[in-house]
Amino acid sequence: MMIQGLIRRRFWPKPSSSPFQPLNGYRTQSPIPILGPDLPDIWDSRNASPLLLHRRRPSPATDVAGDSVAKVIDGKSIAEGLRSEIAEEVRKMRHSTGNVPGLAVIMVGKRRDSQSYVRFKTMACHEVGINSHLVQLPEDCVDDEVVCVVSKFNSDPSVHGILVQLPLPQCELSFLSYKQHMMEEKILSAISLEKDVDGFHPMNMGNLALMGREPLFIPCAAMACIELLLRSDVEIMGKRAVVIGRSKVVGLPTSLLLQRHHATVSIVHALTKNPEEITREADIVVSAAGVTNLVHSNWLKPRAVVIDVGTNPIEDPSCEYGYRLTGDVCYEEVLEVASAITPVPGGVGPVTIAMLLSNTLDSAKRAYGFN
Amino acid sequence: MMIQGLIRRRFWPKPSSSPFQPLNGYRTQSPIPILGPDLPDIWDSRNASPLLLHRRRPSPATDVAGDSVAKVIDGKSIAEGLRSEIAEEVRKMRHSTGNVPGLAVIMVGKRRDSQSYVRFKTMACHEVGINSHLVQLPEDCVDDEVVCVVSKFNSDPSVHGILVQLPLPQCELSFLSYKQHMMEEKILSAISLEKDVDGFHPMNMGNLALMGREPLFIPCAAMACIELLLRSDVEIMGKRAVVIGRSKVVGLPTSLLLQRHHATVSIVHALTKNPEEITREADIVVSAAGVTNLVHSNWLKPRAVVIDVGTNPIEDPSCEYGYRLTGDVCYEEVLEVASAITPVPGGVGPVTIAMLLSNTLDSAKRAYGFN
Numbered sequence: 001m002m003i004q005g006l007i008r009r010r011f012w013p014k015p016s017s018s019p020f021q022p023l024n025g026y027r028t029q030s031p032i033p034i035l036g037p038d039l040p041d042i043w044d045s046r047n048a049s050p051l052l053l054h055r056r057r058p059s060p061a062t063d064v065a066g067d068s069v070a071k072v073i074d075g076k077s078i079a080e081g082l083r084s085e086i087a088e089e090v091r092k093m094r095h096s097t098g099n100v101p102g103l104a105v106i107m108v109g110k111r112r113d114s115q116s117y118v119r120f121k122t123m124a125c126h127e128v129g130i131n132s133h134l135v136q137l138p139e140d141c142v143d144d145e146v147v148c149v150v151s152k153f154n155s156d157p158s159v160h161g162i163l164v165q166l167p168l169p170q171c172e173l174s175f176l177s178y179k180q181h182m183m184e185e186k187i188l189s190a191i192s193l194e195k196d197v198d199g200f201h202p203m204n205m206g207n208l209a210l211m212g213r214e215p216l217f218i219p220c221a222a223m224a225c226i227e228l229l230l231r232s233d234v235e236i237m238g239k240r241a242v243v244i245g246r247s248k249v250v251g252l253p254t255s256l257l258l259q260r261h262h263a264t265v266s267i268v269h270a271l272t273k274n275p276e277e278i279t280r281e282a283d284i285v286v287s288a289a290g291v292t293n294l295v296h297s298n299w300l301k302p303r304a305v306v307i308d309v310g311t312n313p314i315e316d317p318s319c320e321y322g323y324r325l326t327g328d329v330c331y332e333e334v335l336e337v338a339s340a341i342t343p344v345p346g347g348v349g350p351v352t353i354a355m356l357l358s359n360t361l362d363s364a365k366r367a368y369g370f371n
Numbered sequence: 372m373m374i375q376g377l378i379r380r381r382f383w384p385k386p387s388s389s390p391f392q393p394l395n396g397y398r399t400q401s402p403i404p405i406l407g408p409d410l411p412d413i414w415d416s417r418n419a420s421p422l423l424l425h426r427r428r429p430s431p432a433t434d435v436a437g438d439s440v441a442k443v444i445d446g447k448s449i450a451e452g453l454r455s456e457i458a459e460e461v462r463k464m465r466h467s468t469g470n471v472p473g474l475a476v477i478m479v480g481k482r483r484d485s486q487s488y489v490r491f492k493t494m495a496c497h498e499v500g501i502n503s504h505l506v507q508l509p510e511d512c513v514d515d516e517v518v519c520v521v522s523k524f525n526s527d528p529s530v531h532g533i534l535v536q537l538p539l540p541q542c543e544l545s546f547l548s549y550k551q552h553m554m555e556e557k558i559l560s561a562i563s564l565e566k567d568v569d570g571f572h573p574m575n576m577g578n579l580a581l582m583g584r585e586p587l588f589i590p591c592a593a594m595a596c597i598e599l600l601l602r603s604d605v606e607i608m609g610k611r612a613v614v615i616g617r618s619k620v621v622g623l624p625t626s627l628l629l630q631r632h633h634a635t636v637s638i639v640h641a642l643t644k645n646p647e648e649i650t651r652e653a654d655i656v657v658s659a660a661g662v663t664n665l666v667h668s669n670w671l672k673p674r675a676v677v678i679d680v681g682t683n684p685i686e687d688p689s690c691e692y693g694y695r696l697t698g699d700v701c702y703e704e705v706l707e708v709a710s711a712i713t714p715v716p717g718g719v720g721p722v723t724i725a726m727l728l729s730n731t732l733d734s735a736k737r738a739y740g741f742n
Contacts, residue, residue, distance in 0.1 A: 038552075042641055181409075181583045202584060206577030209627070210619050212552045213573060238642050240649075246630065248581050256580070259617065259638060264649065266637035267630060270413055271609050278611075278635065281649075 034223060036236075036261035038212055070306070070338040073232050075224075079350035082227075086357050087128040093361075093370050094129065101364030102131040103161040103197065103356070104153040108146060109139035109169035113313045116321060118165050124353045130360055133159065139169045143183045150190040160367055161197030161360035164188065166249065194366070197359040200248055208256045216366075217359050222253035224351035225286050225307050226261065232340055234284065234305050236261040242282040244268045244275065244295070244328065250288035250309050258284070275299070287328040295329040303339040309348045325349075405594060407607075407632035409583055441677070441709040444603050446595075450721035453598075457728050458499040464732075464741050465500065472735030473502040474532040474568065474727070475524040479517060480510035480540035484684045487692060489536050495724045501731055504530065510540045514554045521561040531738055532568030532731035535559065537620065565737070568730040571619055579627045587737075588730050593624035595722035596657050596678050597632065603711055605655065605676050607632040613653040615639045615646065615666070615699065621659035621680050629655070646670070658699035666700040674710040680719045696720075 094100050103125055107118050118134065125132035135149050146164065153159045168184050193201050199208070199217035207215035229236055241263040245251035251267065258265045263284065268275045270289075276299040279285050287295050288309035300306065310328030327344030334341055342348055365371060465471050474496055478489050489505065496503035506520050517535065524530045539555050559571050567575055570588035578586035600607055612634040616622035622638065629636045634655065639646045641660075647670040650656050658666050659680035671677065681699030698715030705712055713719055736742060 039642070185584065200581075202577030202581055203574050204577070205580050206573030206575070209576050209580050209623060210571075210573055211617070211623075213556065238644055240644075246582070252580060252582075259640075262640070262642045264637065264639060264643040264646075266635065266649075268635060269630075269633070271410070271633045272635040273609055273611075275635075278637075278652075 034218065034226060034230075035208075035214065035257070036259075039262060068336075070335045071232070071340040072335075073228055073307075073340050073342045073347060075228060075342055075347040075349065075351045078228065078231055079354040082351065082354035083124065083128050083357065086354070086361055089361055090129040093364065093368065097368045097370055099158070099364070099368055100129055100131055101161070101360045102133065102156075102159040103163070103360045104133040104135070104156075104159045105163055105165065106135045106137065106146060106149055106153075107165045108137045108141060111167070111169070112321065112323065113311070113325075114165045114167075120349075120353055121163075121356060124357055125360075128357055130357060131158065143186050146187045147190045150187065154190075154192040154195065157367070160195060160363035161356075162191050162195045163198045163356070164191070195363060197356060197363060198249075199253065199359070205248070205253065205256075208253060208260070211260065217363070218257065219249060219253040220355035220359060221250045221288070221309055221348060221352045222257045223355040223358075224348050225250075225254050225309065226257050227351055227355065228307060228342060228348065229284065229305065232305075234340065236263050236284065239263050239283040240266070240281055241284040241286065242266045242268055242279045243286045243288065244279070245288035245290065245309075247288065250286075254286050254288065254309075258286070289328050291328055292326045293328075293330050295334065297330065297333040297337040300334060300337050302337055304337070306334055306338045306341040307348060308342050308344050310344060311349060405589065405597060405601075405628075406579075406585065407628070407630075410633060439707075441706045442603070442711040443706075444599055444678075444711050444713045444718060446599060446713055446718040446720065446722045449599065449602055450725040453722065453725035454495065454499050454728065457725070457732055460732055461500040464735065464739065468739045468741055470529070470735070470739055471500055471502055472532070472731045473504065473527075473530040474534070474731045475504040475506070475527075475530045476534055476536065477506045477508065477517060477520055477524075478536045479508045479512060482538070482540070483692065483694065484682070485536045485538075491720075491724055492534075492727060495728055496731075499728055501728060502529065514557050517558045518561045521558065525561075525563040525566065528738070531566060531734035532727075533562050533566045534569045534727070535562070566734060568727060568734060569620075570624065570730070576619070576624065576627075579624060579631070582631065588734070589628065590620060590624040591726035591730060592621045592659070592680055592719060592723045593628045594726040594729075595719050596621075596625050596680065597628050598722055598726065599678060599713060599719065600655065600676065603676075605711065607634045607655065610634050610654040611637070611652055612655040612657065613637045613639055613650045614657045614659065615650065616659035616661065616680075618659065621657075625657050625659065625680075629657070660699050662699055663697045664699075664701050666705065668701065668704040668708040671705060671708050673708055675708070677705055677709045677712040678719060679713050679715050681715060682720060 090100055105118055105121055107114060122132040122134055137145060150162060153162045164187055168180065170180055188200050191201065193203055193216065196204055196217050199215060199219040204215040204217050207213040208218055236258065241258045243251050243255040243265060246267055246269045255265050255267050266278050268278055279299045280301050282301060282304055284305045285300060286307045286309060290310055290312060292312045292314065306329055308327035308329040312326050313323040314326050315322065316324040325345050331343065461471055476489055476492055478485060493503040493505055508516060521533060524533045535558055539551065541551055562572065564572050564574055564587060567588050570586060570590040575586040575588050578584040579589055607629065612629045614622050614626040614629065614636060617638055617640045626636050626638050637649050639649055650670045651672050653672060653675055655676045656671060657678040657680060661681055661683060663683045663685065677700055679698035679700040682696050684694040685697050686693065687695045696716050702714065
């Protein structure tokens with residue numbers, strides 16, 4: 001069954017002989033494949049011998065297709081499958097416990113792209129049977145008002161996930177970046193660890209970084225990248241991976257998750273010199289810089305796998321909302337070089353939303369003790 | 372004055388207008404240089420233009436000396452300087468508050484190398500005027516006994532730092548790695564966040580990973596690596612750095628801290644293919660694999676800076692304790708290629724211990740509200 005497939009792939013239980021409770025007092029399940037297998041770091045002692053160094057040859061790029069044009073990884077259809085598995089789980093939960101998962105979405109201001117994302121999220125909730133609660137606050141509201149709304153949802157047992165749509169509006173012209181950052185930190189810190197479905201809480205990020213530990217939630221876009229790679233049968237272990245961008249939303253958690261899957265990861269950012277020299281070494285390139293047309297075909301090794309997390313709004317009056325989305329990657333050009341690529345739109349985006357639903361479902365399962 | 376130099380270099384206060392309390396209820400200071408400067412990720416838009424890609428050239432290795440033989444970074448003398456600065460701070464604290472910092476060290480079993488490290492730590496405490504409390508538990512004690520000792524120190528107001536010397540003894544032959552890991556996790560999780568001077572708590576690790584956030588403590592060896600680079604005037608920002616090893620003790624926090632200093636970081640581990648191809652690209656190589664003679668001269672770009680965190684005990688009956696320590700790096704060979712290198716012993720080790728004293732002092736300062 002698809003549902004069981006999802007659960008098996010993403011979770012397996014801890015040995016029942018485990019003599020104590022894991023973090024946070026309740027038994028969590030061990031999300032092994034999405035977190036990567038636990039492997040001890042046993043170095044090949046031959047590494048220490050200079051004689052063998054030159055026998056090795058660079059491994060070929062991860063190959064997912066035999067064609068000369070890249071396979072397009074269809075995030076839309078993968079997300080559709082995930083949503084239908086989640087909907088089935090939600091039905092089972094309602095049948096068994098009388099409850100369904102609940103997600104609270106808090107939006108401050110009226111950023112056009114944020115409005116679209118929030119719309120997609122609440123629509124997806126509706127589709128799978130998750131209750132969504134949308135609170136829209138004015139652009140000029142103070143941080144305490146947002147914290148107050150967060151606190152209300154923290155103590156609402158019908159809400160299992162809380163997210164504050166980022167970025168927050170810029171609050172003042174002076175000392176902008178610092179105040180902006182502190183406001184965001186204060187608001188995100190107010191979200192209960194058990195309802196942090198975006199996975200941005202430092203405790204969740206720390207548990208993602210620490211091999212062998214298990215975060216309650218992993219940021220959705222990072223999960224989406226790995227899910228797309230796994231579902232496309234891309235080998236991650238031992239491969240060279242480059243993550244472009246280091247935001248807490250995508251770059252950081254994706255680099256940590258790729259490490260948990262035992263890729264050799266390099267993190268490229270805006271202060272990196274000659275980023276294209278590093279990306280050209282990679283079997284897997286995840287781009288989350290937020291810069292249109294950043295990644296050209298000459299940034300890539302032939303047959304690399306490219307995951308484009310960029311969602312850059314471009315003015316386009318011919319489109320429904322006056323703009324369209326582009327990724328970070330020069331799609332047409334890269335199609336000729338890569339072995340697989342995610343399109344924008346229709347790649348990482350819909351799977352990220354499916355992961356949000358999945359995180360909310362997992363949270364509700366923990367709350368109701370439903371497996 | 373040296374003391375003020377230390378404090379200025381490692382801390383600067385938050386703007387007093389900051390309208391709310393940071394994490395954990397009390398005002399922390401902002402450890403900017405050791406955490407690296409906060410910089411927004413503004414991508415050079417020329418990156419997006421393919422025309423400019425080929426104008427760039429690889430940057431030369433970070434240069435700390437004009438000689439053809441590497442400068443030896445003298446960790447012993449840097450640590451001596453740090454200890455005398457810390458001792459002065461401790462004297463001031465005692466004079467002003469009547470209290471001194473206290474460090475509790477818990478050692479399980481009788482590993483010979485662990486015994487040496489614990490001896491160095493308690494001796495260093497003594498030298499700077501920090502009270503140390505050593506508890507030695509038998510190899511076969513159960514995890515609850517260790518947790519019980521940790522809890523006692525958690526509630527002791529004269530103790531500001533608690534560390535459990537790792538690795539813990541292996542407790543059973545069957546299912547070893549998992550039980551070992553769970554025991555370690557349980558014991559380390561019992562340490563109060565405010566006394567976690569080793570910085571292994573997921574909350575501290577998450578706050579280290581998240582740009583702009585401030586951990587209460589950073590793991591000592593990672594701080595030592597950065598301190599050695601900073602004190603040797605090695606530029607980190609924009610440089611290629613490779614960290615060999617990904618343990619929570621060294622590799623992980625060092626890679627996160629180098630990122631906060633805006634290096635472009637690659638993490639090499641035991642499952643990395645052709646690690647020498649990656650290290651050869653690096654301006655800075657930090658090796659923490661725990662493998663003697665892993666890093667040969669042909670693993671390095673000429674003029675690279677090499678920080679050797681390896682402390683591998685080698686049987687040697689001629690030495691005082693029957694063994695001597697070697698690093699991961701073929702020292703003599705690498706001396707001819709690198710621009711700077713830390714020796715083993717006398718490199719990272721003593722500075723790591725100084726960082727433990729510094730973390731304990733910082734913790735006591737927070738506890739007594741002493742600045």
